Amino acid sequence: MTEEAILQGCLKNSAAAQRELYNRYSPKMLAVCYRFAHNREDAEDMLQEGFIKVFSQMHTFQNKGAFEGWIRRIIVHTCINNLKKNKRFNESLDIVHASGVQVREESVPSIVQAKQIVECIRILPIGYRTVLNLYAIEGYSHKEIAEMLDIEESTSRSQYTRAKQMLEDILIRKKILPKPREKSTWLFAIR
Amino acid sequence: MKESNFYSEEFEQLLREKTEQYKMYPSEKVWKGIHSSLHTKRKWFITGMSLLITGILFFAGRELLSPSKAELAKRSAFTTHSLTDPAVASDENESPSPLVALSGQQRNIASSQASKRNAPGADDRSYREINIRVSDPAKSQPDISGMLSQVVSLPAEPPSIPLIAAVRMPQVSQPAGMTEDAGSASAGPIAQTGRNVIAAGNPPAAMGSSPTTDRSLAFISNSPAAAENAKDIDLPTHVARNNAPSKNNLAVTRSTTHSVKGNETLVDSTGKTASGKVVFTEAIADQQRINWLYDYAVYNMPAAAKRGRKYFQLYASPTVTYRSLSGGQPSKNAFMYGDATNYIDHKPSLGFEVGGTMMYRLTRNLTVTAGLQFNFSRNTMKAYANKPLQPTTDLSSNYGYFVDTTMARNTGTNFDSKAQVNLTNDFYQLSAPIGFELRIMGNERLQLNVSATIQPSYLMNTNSYLLTGDYYNYVKGPGQFRRWNLYGGLETFLSYRLPNGLRLQAGPEFRYQLLSSFNSSYPIQEHLKGYGFKIGIVKAIP
Numbered sequence: 001m002t003e004e005a006i007l008q009g010c011l012k013n014s015a016a017a018q019r020e021l022y023n024r025y026s027p028k029m030l031a032v033c034y035r036f037a038h039n040r041e042d043a044e045d046m047l048q049e050g051f052i053k054v055f056s057q058m059h060t061f062q063n064k065g066a067f068e069g070w071i072r073r074i075i076v077h078t079c080i081n082n083l084k085k086n087k088r089f090n091e092s093l094d095i096v097h098a099s100g101v102q103v104r105e106e107s108v109p110s111i112v113q114a115k116q117i118v119e120c121i122r123i124l125p126i127g128y129r130t131v132l133n134l135y136a137i138e139g140y141s142h143k144e145i146a147e148m149l150d151i152e153e154s155t156s157r158s159q160y161t162r163a164k165q166m167l168e169d170i171l172i173r174k175k176i177l178p179k180p181r182e183k184s185t186w187l188f189a190i191r
Numbered sequence: 192m193k194e195s196n197f198y199s200e201e202f203e204q205l206l207r208e209k210t211e212q213y214k215m216y217p218s219e220k221v222w223k224g225i226h227s228s229l230h231t232k233r234k235w236f237i238t239g240m241s242l243l244i245t246g247i248l249f250f251a252g253r254e255l256l257s258p259s260k261a262e263l264a265k266r267s268a269f270t271t272h273s274l275t276d277p278a279v280a281s282d283e284n285e286s287p288s289p290l291v292a293l294s295g296q297q298r299n300i301a302s303s304q305a306s307k308r309n310a311p312g313a314d315d316r317s318y319r320e321i322n323i324r325v326s327d328p329a330k331s332q333p334d335i336s337g338m339l340s341q342v343v344s345l346p347a348e349p350p351s352i353p354l355i356a357a358v359r360m361p362q363v364s365q366p367a368g369m370t371e372d373a374g375s376a377s378a379g380p381i382a383q384t385g386r387n388v389i390a391a392g393n394p395p396a397a398m399g400s401s402p403t404t405d406r407s408l409a410f411i412s413n414s415p416a417a418a419e420n421a422k423d424i425d426l427p428t429h430v431a432r433n434n435a436p437s438k439n440n441l442a443v444t445r446s447t448t449h450s451v452k453g454n455e456t457l458v459d460s461t462g463k464t465a466s467g468k469v470v471f472t473e474a475i476a477d478q479q480r481i482n483w484l485y486d487y488a489v490y491n492m493p494a495a496a497k498r499g500r501k502y503f504q505l506y507a508s509p510t511v512t513y514r515s516l517s518g519g520q521p522s523k524n525a526f527m528y529g530d531a532t533n534y535i536d537h538k539p540s541l542g543f544e545v546g547g548t549m550m551y552r553l554t555r556n557l558t559v560t561a562g563l564q565f566n567f568s569r570n571t572m573k574a575y576a577n578k579p580l581q582p583t584t585d586l587s588s589n590y591g592y593f594v595d596t597t598m599a600r601n602t603g604t605n606f607d608s609k610a611q612v613n614l615t616n617d618f619y620q621l622s623a624p625i626g627f628e629l630r631i632m633g634n635e636r637l638q639l640n641v642s643a644t645i646q647p648s649y650l651m652n653t654n655s656y657l658l659t660g661d662y663y664n665y666v667k668g669p670g671q672f673r674r675w676n677l678y679g680g681l682e683t684f685l686s687y688r689l690p691n692g693l694r695l696q697a698g699p700e701f702r703y704q705l706l707s708s709f710n711s712s713y714p715i716q717e718h719l720k721g722y723g724f725k726i727g728i729v730k731a732i733p
Contacts, residue, residue, distance in 0.1 A: 015230060016536050022222055027214035034215055044217050048224045055229055114213040117206060136203040137210050164202065 003067060010058045018055055025068060026051070029075045035121055035133050036079040050078035076138055080148050083130060113176075120170045128163030135160050237722075241699050249632070249639050249685055499731050502550040504562070506727030508700060511539040512568035513720045514616075514708075516658075535658065536573035540615065543567055544723065548624065556630040560644065566620040568721055571613050572656065574665055614665055616655035618708075618719070622648040624680060638686040646678035646702070655708075658715060671713045677705045682725060694729035 001020055009017020030047050037043035053074050061070050121129055130149065134140045135156070142160070146153040171177040514537060546564030553559055626644030633639050653672050656665040684698025700723045707716035 013229070014536055015226065018226075018229065019222065022225065026217050026221070028211075030215040030217045031210065031213045035210065043215075044221045047217055048221045051225050052228050055225070114209040117209045118213050121206075121210075136206050168202070
């Protein structure tokens with residue numbers, strides 16, 4: 001069944017087409033929700049709510065971009081709206097700006113398990129995790145993130161910097177990333 | 192992304208790639224939640240409307256055909272006040288309703304017109320022509336007359352009014368409220384109509400203990416005005432009555448015309464004489480008519496025939512049949528998983544069922560049933576015309592790890608954008624429903640019942656389609672259908688007894704197929720769900 005046929009079927013409220021669409025995209029979208037949510041149950045709730053929005057707003061899709069991207073945006077916004085209902089999430093965003101965080105120069109190995117990385121992301125505090133998800137994975141700019149989360153743009157930047165630092169530490173601790181070389185050793189070698 | 196340097200971009204690239212690779216498969220309840228939120232509004236609407244209509248039918252029918260006690264009391268009070276002197280009504284019914292207020296005006300009318308009715312023929316006319324005065328301005332006289340004509344249907348000729356020959360027996364004590372004074376109008380009144388005589392004041396032992404007598408006495412003792420208006424009246428007929436509550440004693444004896452004056456001696460039914468003051472009132476005579484009707488109904492009307500325990504029911508029902516599919520994993524389609532019902536556009540179609548049931552009434556409320564029933568059910572699937580292929584249908588293997596297939600020639604495809612066709616699945620079945628009926632509300636005339644049955648069924652014929660292993664095509668495979676199946680049935684219905692003894696039944700029913708339509712070798716399970724409106728007629732078997 002082509003994507004065009006699925007879209008037409010969904011516009012006619014066809015259960016078969018809706019199921020086909022759901023089957024195609026729900027695994028990826030659940031992974032998206034899972035990165036934002038506290039647990040799998042919350043993620044499934046977000047997914048369900050998101051897909052109901054997708055089907056009910058199907059007529060607004062105008063074929064100007066990728067259909068998957070359109071669905072993904074709806075799902076992400078649904079996740080954010082769910083998180084914003086949580087008081088702890090709002091409080092976690094109010095942190096001081098990060099400064100002076102070093103960025104290691106080593107390149108990361110290309111072969112790591114996807115699931116391990118996702119689980120490591122989920123270890124991050126919810127504020128860090130959200131900004132990291134939106135910026136590094138979903139590709140939103142800090143300006144867009146600030147609007148979505150009702151925070152300052154600078155806050156988004158600092159949150160992201162801290163989140164990235166923390167995630168690297170976690171990945172290293174879990175031996176998914178190798179330990180960085182000592183800076184002094186590097187400088188000594190230059191001499 | 193301006194703030195990302197080379198290394199951070201590499202880091203983000205890694206995160207993006209790895210998270211994109213990660214997939215999670217949601218549980219089935221997620222889709223069910225989505226599906227129910229998108230498609231179940233109509234089901235709720237149908238269910239709600241069915242319940243609403245059934246409830247309205249029941250309560251409307253109960254109030255119209257078998258009114259509640261309050262309604263009956265209201266009608267009874269209306270009738271009594273219209274036909275009799277209000278003093279009686281005030282004794283029996285103390286309701287302050289407008290209908291009771293009506294009687295307040297009737298009191299003086301009855302007394303003042305008593306002398307006019309002594310003329311020959313006046314009794315018959317007054318019996319048929321009932322004057323109604325209404326104190327409630329909201330109710331017009333024609334309205335009340337219309338209501339009254341629906342409540343009471345009077346025969347063309349007035350009944351022979353029995354005479355109560357009331358003889359004061361000095362040996363027996365009087366009941367409370369009645370005086371011993373022979374000269375007082377309230378002590379020993381006798382009421383008279385044009386032809387009949389009623390003498391009151393005899394002791395309870397002589398009058399018997401029937402409620403009709405009590406009502407008369409109560410009226411007499413409370414109606415001094417009426418007593419004064421009825422003195423020295425000619426009596427065309429004397430009828431003595433023994434009020435003992437037996438059928439034979441209801442017979443009356445007529446005598447020749449006789450004139451009774453105040454303080455004159457009367458002759459009772461036993462031929463003994465007694466003296467006492469006689470008071471005649473038209474209102475008492477009316478009350479006695481009602482008493483007579485009451486006695487006639489109690490002692491002379493034939494008793495209702497004893498009902499049997501066995502009944503036979505014939506019924507028919509238009510039905511709509513839905514189906515639910517479950518199980519099965521398409522072996523040749525990577526994009527599809529889960530229940531096949533989610534990939535199929537199917538909708539119910541109209542079918543029917545007819546049958547007969549033998550019923551045996553175990554208790555007043557519980558009846559067991561067994562019968563035979565023919566079912567025709569149909570559902571429709573949306574498909575697309577396709578060139579003939581030879582797709583395969585998955586069959587479950589006995590070993591569990593290997594999927595067998597069977598080949599068949601297809602006639603339609605499940606997904607495509609070509610010409611759309613509707614495929615119908617037809618089932619012809621013979622069932623033997625066995626179950627019970629339980630009366631939950633109502634009386635013998637109108638009842639609300641629930642019923643449950645278990646229905647072993649045999650599939651006589653079918654014209655249905657199977658879904659192929661990739662969920663893409665439909666094929667015919669009659670060998671894959673289960674011949675013997677089992678259904679469960681639930682229904683609720685209103686039952687109304689007609690005057691000729693037959694009962695009419697009507698109500699919604701639900702029928703569910705407990706075993707899959709297909710053999711166990713076919714991986715998909717199909718269960719049919721039928722909704723119908725059953726109409727039946729029940730006859731008692733002697």
